[in-house]
Amino acid sequence: MPGPSVFVFTGISGAGRKTIARKVGEALGWIAVRSCTTREPRNPAAPDSDYRYMSREQFDEWDSEGKFAQTASISGNRYGVLRHELEAALSAGISVYVVLNREGAEAIRKQYGDRTIRIFIYVDKITVRERLESKGTPFETVQRYLDSYTDEVTYRSKCEYTFENVNADRTAELIRAAVTR
Template structure:
């Protein structure tokens, strides 16, 4: 049975990566697709764990070869999901999670209409700015640019199936995991997963009843 593709997007600083990582630790049925990016690694980030870090030239070569499932220019850097990171896992029956931006999510939904999409919002603008500043990795100019971009990103929340407000982290994680479980319990999925059971339950017993 083919796996489900989950798409999770959020403005920078909304806590998306933290929520996703907590859900991955809790739900062993989810596989995270590692995106490619042309930006430099931040302190603490490791190649092939957080991102596949490549040069802008390498990224464009991959685009030209049609290697990407989706790609977009985000905050001046290219990000994308390679097809080989997604399709084989879905075909093997694994659920795959894409942690991407709204532009990438739009491309994915056009190719995979049945994908389940989730958008994460911060509890306030003040909380969003505070989280950005806590990173202590970006300049003031970069922070202001990201805050401006966040408003544009958040305006696309209504294009997604589910919306989570990350006010209390534990609650947001539980809500995300609940979406994963509920998606697996949809009737079409259960009809395939438990086809033999359903057929046996509905079979006649020969008594004419």
């Protein structure tokens, strides 16, 4: 039995990376390591549980204390994964999953080497737009994701696995089968 891994769901924003990560993670008993972010929740009245939302002051303090395994600045907001959350699970022999863009995936790969398994999730551009619009994502955000589509998609060749996410349950099942083979 191999040791615990860091599963990084990456790929196309809006393709369903968080959705699939949750499904596979729950099925296989992995611990979710949510990113901290200074971005406002999309619905401040009822923040979702996709991120750990925090003030810029809090983020900067933890950053200066070296608490993040990696950080990113995207559209004026900061994002980061707490090293102790990730490593506590690994030390306990439990695999973890994170959902990151390709810079984050690269940073994790550099630090955790072969223990890192990158799973690239994608769908075609039209489907990305449809999914984001039906989720109520702001127009500018949808546009930003679509503009970066071509750049993002090239990262798939570096990932350990690539899956097109047409039917979510089916995608999750295929990933589960692939990573437990």
